Amino acid sequence: MSGSNDNAIPADLPLRNDLLGEEPYGAPQLDVPVCLNVNENPYPPTHAVVRSIEKRVREAAKDLNRYPDREHMELRQAFVDYLAKESGAKLTTDMVWGANGSNEIMLQLFQAFGGPGRTALGCDPTYSMYPEYARDTFTQWRIVPRKEDFTLDLDRTLEAIRDLEPAMVLLTSPNNPTGTPLPMEQLERILEACQDARVAGAAEGTRPVVVVDEAYIEFRDPGVPSATTLVGTYGNLAVSRTMSKAFAFAGARVGYLAASAGIIDCMRIVRMPYHLSAVTQAAALAGFDNTAEQLSQVAHLRETRNETAAWLREQTYRGIPLQVAPSQSNFLMFGGHFDDRGLIFDEMLKRGVLIRVVGPEGWLRVCMGTDEEMKVFRKALTESLRAAEAAHDQQD
Numbered sequence: 001m002s003g004s005n006d007n008a009i010p011a012d013l014p015l016r017n018d019l020l021g022e023e024p025y026g027a028p029q030l031d032v033p034v035c036l037n038v039n040e041n042p043y044p045p046t047h048a049v050v051r052s053i054e055k056r057v058r059e060a061a062k063d064l065n066r067y068p069d070r071e072h073m074e075l076r077q078a079f080v081d082y083l084a085k086e087s088g089a090k091l092t093t094d095m096v097w098g099a100n101g102s103n104e105i106m107l108q109l110f111q112a113f114g115g116p117g118r119t120a121l122g123c124d125p126t127y128s129m130y131p132e133y134a135r136d137t138f139t140q141w142r143i144v145p146r147k148e149d150f151t152l153d154l155d156r157t158l159e160a161i162r163d164l165e166p167a168m169v170l171l172t173s174p175n176n177p178t179g180t181p182l183p184m185e186q187l188e189r190i191l192e193a194c195q196d197a198r199v200a201g202a203a204e205g206t207r208p209v210v211v212v213d214e215a216y217i218e219f220r221d222p223g224v225p226s227a228t229t230l231v232g233t234y235g236n237l238a239v240s241r242t243m244s245k246a247f248a249f250a251g252a253r254v255g256y257l258a259a260s261a262g263i264i265d266c267m268r269i270v271r272m273p274y275h276l277s278a279v280t281q282a283a284a285l286a287g288f289d290n291t292a293e294q295l296s297q298v299a300h301l302r303e304t305r306n307e308t309a310a311w312l313r314e315q316t317y318r319g320i321p322l323q324v325a326p327s328q329s330n331f332l333m334f335g336g337h338f339d340d341r342g343l344i345f346d347e348m349l350k351r352g353v354l355i356r357v358v359g360p361e362g363w364l365r366v367c368m369g370t371d372e373e374m375k376v377f378r379k380a381l382t383e384s385l386r387a388a389e390a391a392h393d394q395q396d
């Protein structure tokens, strides 16, 4: 196992006071046959794509004595072209920006717009890294609870924007861990509200930046618009994307942002010099050289999601059918009434299937694997639910 959290920080190290007792973030990386816990794409790059990466990286290797293009202009053009094709967004290279995963994009947003005296607002349950970006940038993290069906509570969100005067409003579409999409009408209501909202701790006349995290957006049903199409209209909208999920490129660590040129300039202030290595840029360009191939399994994973959701709804635990949160992503949050979800997780693990204990109590999350993996998942879950029921009955 790697990525264990049982690190003991020596007491004589002056770790920041607010970090004392903190654990490194990350899902367990266990060596098990079926890993369905971190929302990856289960289909690896094809031989043709691997060859294309080799070619690009070999070229880049010849110049590794030099720093890479700090502005990664060729890659930014690839982002523009891809977003035009994928979402119909009309952008220019000064309106996109890349980084090492959308994790780094998010951290840069917090570095630019958060900070002491600033507040970032999110809608819980949501991606568990947001509070960590806030912690690391001394930004106050505040949340509005989602409704029972995990959709946004628009009224309370608008109220919080008025009352808390956040510098950043973080919206995730589709949301992780619930899979819930954010309807464009709701996003536009929030964007409109932010036009004349105030930002505590900032100069008069500034307004909150609305960040939409679209890490999983390619898995939405066809025809559903992306927030990137609104970037030209709203100067305070920042849409984060990644190559890690639908693009099947998690190991390459490439995320990107679509936003006004003004927001991109703010990112340029906080980025590390040469933050995106020449090798990363070359690999990402090779990915975009093969967009159709890289994304070829998305429609199938969408079908897998729909079929798995229907199957899960037919399963029961202690006589009650499982709930499944409606998802526009490549994962499903299911259960809703697991009284000991850790036990079900352990039973799954015993059967070689790694899922994730995340989200509200009573729920578990699984991401879509290959057809073969999903067969193993179904069998393992059926057995695990029965085993957990038996353990429960013994206790009663």
Ligand SMILES: Cc1ncc(COP(=O)(O)O)c(C=O)c1O
Pocket: 038, 039, 100, 101, 102, 103, 104, 127, 172, 175, 176, 213, 215, 241, 242, 243, 244, 250, 254, 255
């Ligand atoms: C909602 C969301 N945003 C961002 C990320 C970060 O992805 P990456 O840094 O690989 O682009 C994840 C990863 O799981 C996520 O779930």
